[in-house]
Amino acid sequence: xxxxxxxxxxxxxxxxxxxxxxxxxxxxxxxxxxxxxxxxxxxxxxxxxxxxxxxxxxxxxxxxxxxxxxxxxxxxxxxxxxxxxxxxxxxxxxxxxxxxxxxxxxxxxxxxxxxxxxxxxxxxxxxxxxxxxxxxxxxxxxxxxxxxxxxxxxxxxxxxxxxxxxxxxxxxxxxxxxxxxxxxxxxxxxxxxxxxxxxxxxxxxxxxxxxxxxxxxxxxxxxxxxxxxxxxxxxxxxxxxxxxxxxxxxxxxxxxxxxxxxxxxxxxxxxxxxxxxxxxxxxxxxxxxxxxxxxxxxxxxxxxxxxxxxxxxxxxxxxxxxxxxxxxxxxxxxxxxxx
Amino acid sequence: xxxxxxxxxxxxxxxxxxxxxxxxxxxxxxxxxxxxxxxxxxxxxxxxxxxxxxxxxxxxxxxxxxxxxxxxxxxxxxxxxxxxxxxxxxxxxxxxxxxxxxxxxxxxxxxxxxxxxxxxxxxxxxxxxxxxxxxxxxxxxxxxxxxxxxxxxxxxxxxxxxxxxxxxxxxxxxxxxxxxxxxxxxxxxxxxxxxxxxxxxxxxxxxxxxxxxxxxxxxxxxxxxxxxxxxxxxxxxxxxxxxxxxxxxxxxxxxx
Numbered sequence: 001x002x003x004x005x006x007x008x009x010x011x012x013x014x015x016x017x018x019x020x021x022x023x024x025x026x027x028x029x030x031x032x033x034x035x036x037x038x039x040x041x042x043x044x045x046x047x048x049x050x051x052x053x054x055x056x057x058x059x060x061x062x063x064x065x066x067x068x069x070x071x072x073x074x075x076x077x078x079x080x081x082x083x084x085x086x087x088x089x090x091x092x093x094x095x096x097x098x099x100x101x102x103x104x105x106x107x108x109x110x111x112x113x114x115x116x117x118x119x120x121x122x123x124x125x126x127x128x129x130x131x132x133x134x135x136x137x138x139x140x141x142x143x144x145x146x147x148x149x150x151x152x153x154x155x156x157x158x159x160x161x162x163x164x165x166x167x168x169x170x171x172x173x174x175x176x177x178x179x180x181x182x183x184x185x186x187x188x189x190x191x192x193x194x195x196x197x198x199x200x201x202x203x204x205x206x207x208x209x210x211x212x213x214x215x216x217x218x219x220x221x222x223x224x225x226x227x228x229x230x231x232x233x234x235x236x237x238x239x240x241x242x243x244x245x246x247x248x249x250x251x252x253x254x255x256x257x258x259x260x261x262x263x264x265x266x267x268x269x270x271x272x273x274x275x276x277x278x279x280x281x282x283x284x285x286x287x288x289x290x291x292x293x294x295x296x297x298x299x300x301x302x303x304x305x306x307x308x309x310x311x312x313x314x315x316x317x318x319x320x321x322x323x324x325x326x327x328x329x330x331x332x333x334x335x336x337x338x339x
Numbered sequence: 340x341x342x343x344x345x346x347x348x349x350x351x352x353x354x355x356x357x358x359x360x361x362x363x364x365x366x367x368x369x370x371x372x373x374x375x376x377x378x379x380x381x382x383x384x385x386x387x388x389x390x391x392x393x394x395x396x397x398x399x400x401x402x403x404x405x406x407x408x409x410x411x412x413x414x415x416x417x418x419x420x421x422x423x424x425x426x427x428x429x430x431x432x433x434x435x436x437x438x439x440x441x442x443x444x445x446x447x448x449x450x451x452x453x454x455x456x457x458x459x460x461x462x463x464x465x466x467x468x469x470x471x472x473x474x475x476x477x478x479x480x481x482x483x484x485x486x487x488x489x490x491x492x493x494x495x496x497x498x499x500x501x502x503x504x505x506x507x508x509x510x511x512x513x514x515x516x517x518x519x520x521x522x523x524x525x526x527x528x529x530x531x532x533x534x535x536x537x538x539x540x541x542x543x544x545x546x547x548x549x550x551x552x553x554x555x556x557x558x559x560x561x562x563x564x565x566x567x568x569x570x571x572x573x574x575x576x577x578x579x580x581x582x583x584x585x586x587x588x589x590x591x592x593x594x595x
Contacts, residue, residue: 014595077432080595099341103434113425117355123429126354129347130433174429 002055002211003090003104003181005076010085012046012071012237045071046082047237053215053230055090055181058208060228061217062325064335068237069217070110073186076215077107089182103131106175110186112167114159120170121146121155124177131178138177145173148203164191172200176207183207185216189223201227221325233329240332245325252331253280254295255323260304261289263314272311276303285334289317293331297322341435345443348430352447356412366411367455371404372462378526379467394472395562397463398554399525402488404459406523406547409452409492410499410516413444417500418508421592431593441497441589445582448493449486456485473558480567481557487574488550494578495546497585501592523547528555530563546577 046068053059061069074080076087078098087094089101115123121142128138146152149169159167168191175183185204189197204227208214218224224231225245232242241248249255262269265288273292274282278300281293294300297320308315321327330336356363379396382388420427430440464471475481503511522542524532529552532539542548553570555562 074595078594079428079431099434099436102432105432107428107432109425109428111423111425113428115351115426115429116424117358117426118351122351122354126347126351127429129350130344130430132341132343132434 002213004055004057004213005051005053005059005087005089005182005215007049007051007072007076007087008085010046010049010072010075010087011044011083012068012075012080013083014043014045015040044237046075046085048085049234049237049239050085051232051239051242053213055213056208056211058204058214058216058227058229060224060231061215061234062219062221062224062231062329063217063234064219067234069234070186071237072234073107073184073215073217077105077184078102103178104181106178106180106183108168108171108175108183108185108188110190112164112171114162114167114170114174116158116160118159119156120151120159120162123159123170124174127174127177133178141177141179145176149173150199165193165196168192169196169200172203180212182213182215185214187217187219189218189220197223221329225325231325233325233332235329235333241328248325248328249323252323252327253293254278255327256294256297256300257321257327257330258292258294258297258300258304259285259289259317259319259321260292260315261287261317262308263316264288265290265313269307269311269313272307273304276300276307283334291330293327340439341433344433344435345439348433348440348443349447351430352443356447356451367404367408368459368462371400371407371459372466374403374526375400375463375466379463383470390470391472391562393467393470394559395528395555396526397460397467397471397473398558399527399551400463401456401459401558402523402547402551402554403520403525405452405456405485405488406492406495406519406550407516408455409448409489410496412451413448413493413496414500414503414511415508417444417497417589418503418505421501422505427593437590437593438586440593441501441586444500445490445493445497445585448496449489452489452492453485456489472561474560475558477557477560481554484550484553484557484567484570484574487571487578488553490578491546491550491574491581494581494585498581498588501585501588519545519547524551528552528563529565543573546574549573549577 049068049072061072063069071080075082076089076094078094078101081095089104092100094101118126124142124145125138128141146155149172151166151170154162154166159170172188189200192200204214216227228245230244232239241251270282270284270290273279273290278296279292279294283291285291292300301318301320305315326336375396378388379393383390383392431437499511499515522545524542525547529548532542549565549570552565553567553574556564556567556570
C-alpha cells in the first residue's frame with residue numbers, strides 16, 4: 001500500500017546553527033560566545049509549512065540553499081523534531097510513531113552518509129538486515145541494486161575510496177534496499193555528471209511507476225520541471241507557490257521575462273515600458289534595471305530599444321527568459337534561484 | 340525493540356571489529372602488557388619492587404585493559420559516526436527506537452571489554468610467572484564484578500563519545516582518561532593512599548577505583564581492598580549515571 005505525506009503548519013526554530021541532521025552541515029554561523037547575557041540567535045528554518053503530497057506522486061521542493069527544504073525532509077524522516085506542527089507519513093504521525101514511519105521511508109541525505117567501515121555490498125546487505133529482510137532476499141536485492149546502479153565492479157571494496165558520484169549512487173541504492181513506500185531524496189543529483197543524472201532520473205521515474213511516492217528537493221529548475229508531477233517553491237521556510245510545473249509557469253504574468261538594465265531610468269519611462277503591447281507587469285530592479293513580465297520575448301526587445309533611444313536613455317543589458325520556474329521564483333521573491 | 344535490527348547492528352559491529360582485528364589487538368594489549376613487563380618483570384626482577392607486587396598488579400591491569408577497551412570501542416566510533424559524515428544515520432533510520440542504537444553500542448562495547456579483560460589475564464600471567472598468586476575461589480562474584488566493570492566502560496564510552504567533539508579527542512584523553520587511570524588504583528591498592536588522606540577521599544569519585552578494587556577483591560583477596568558491597572553499589576550507581584547521561588547526549592546528537 002502506497003503512502004502519502006502530509007504536514008500541518010510545520011515550524012522549526014533553531015537556537016544555534018542548524019545541526020548536521022538537518023542537512024546543514026558544512027557551514028557554521030560565526031557566532032562567538034560573549035560574556036554578556038545576549039539572547040541566543042533564533043534561526044527560523046520552517047515557518048508554517050503545510051503540504052499534502054498524494055501517494056504515488058513525484059513531488060518536488062524547489063528553493064535556494066537555506067530555504068528549509070532539508071529541514072522539511074529532516075522532520076518528515078524523524079531526524080528533526082519540529083518546534084510546532086505535525087507531520088504524517090500515510091496514517092502515521094512521524095514524531096509519535098517513529099518506528100512505523102521508518103519502515104515506510106527510504107532516505108537519501110544531501111551528503112553521502114555511508115558506513116565507511118563497510119564495503120558497498122555490506123552496506124546494502126546490513127541495511128536490509130536492519131529492516132528484517134531474510135538473508136537470501138537481502139543478498140539477492142543487493143546484487144540487483146549494485147548492478148542497476150553500475151557498482152558491481154566495486155561491490156566488495158570499502159566505500160571510503162569511492163568517488164562522490166559513486167557514493168551518491170550507493171546512497172540511493174541503499175535507500176531503495178528495503179523497498180520503501182516513500183522515497184526521500186535530498187538534492188539527489190548534486191555532484192553527479194549529466195549522464196549519471198539521467199540514469200538517476202530514469203530510476204526515480206521507474207520507482208515511481210511501481211506506485212511509490214517520491215519527495216525530492218532541488219535548487220535545479222530543470223530537474224524539478226523534468227521529474228515532478230507537482231512541486232512547491234520554498235523560500236525562507238515558507239511555501240510561496242504550489243502546483244504542477246505547467247500551472248506554476250502559467251501563473252507568471254505573461255510567462256516571458258525580459259530583464260533589462262539602463263544607464264538610468266525614471267518612473268515616467270517605466271510607465272511607457274508598461275504601455276507596450278503584451279507587457280503585463282514592469283518592476284524596477286537594482287542598478288537602474290527593470291523586469292518586464294510579458295507574453296512575448298524577442299520581439300519586445302527592439303521596441304524597448306526604440307523607446308530608450310527616443311528617451312535618450314542608454315540600454316546596457318538585455319536578457320530574455322522563456323516561461324520557466326526561474327521566472328516564477330523571481331516574480332515571487334525578487335531574487336533569482338541562482339543567486 | 341526490534342530484535343532483528345538490534346542483532347543486525349551487533350553483527351555489523353562484529354564484522355568491523357573482525358576486519359580491524361590486528362589493530363584492535365595491539366591497541367588493547369600492547370600498552371598493558373608493556374606495563375606488566377616493566378613493572379612485573381623488570382622492576383620486580385631487579386629487586387626494586389617486592390615479588391608480591393606481581394599479584395597486586397594483575398587485577399589493576401585487567402581493569403585498565405577492560406576500561407580502556409570499552410571506552411575506546413564505544414566512544415571512538417560514535418565520535419566519528421556523528422561527525423560530518425553522519426555514518427550513523429543509516430542505523431538511526433532503522434525501524435526501532437533510536438535508544439536501542441545506543442544500547443547496541445553499549446552491548447558491543449561490553450562484549451569487547453569482557454573479551455579484553457579475560458584475554459589479558461593469561462597473557463599477563465605468562466609474562467609474569469612464576470610467582471603470581473591468583474585465587475579464583477569466588478568465580479560468580481568475579482564474573483559479576485567483571486561484567487559491571489565492562490558495562491561501566493561501555494556506558495562511560497557512550498557518555499564520553501556523545502559529549503566530545505572530534506577536535507577534542509586529544510583533550511578527552513589527557514583531561515579525562517589519563518587522570519582516571521593514574522588515580523584509578525590500577526597500579527596500587529586504594530589503601531596505599533592512606534598517607535594522602537585528602538586524595539584518598541577524592542579518588543572515590545573515580546569509577547576506575549571500584550573496578551580495580553573489585554577485581555582485586557575477587558582475584559587477589561589476600562591484599563587489602565575496598566569492600567565488595569561498596570564496589571557493587573558504586574559500580575551500579577556509575578553505570579546507571581553514565582547510561583542515563585549517555586542516552587540523553589545520544590538523543591541530543593541524533594535528533595535536532
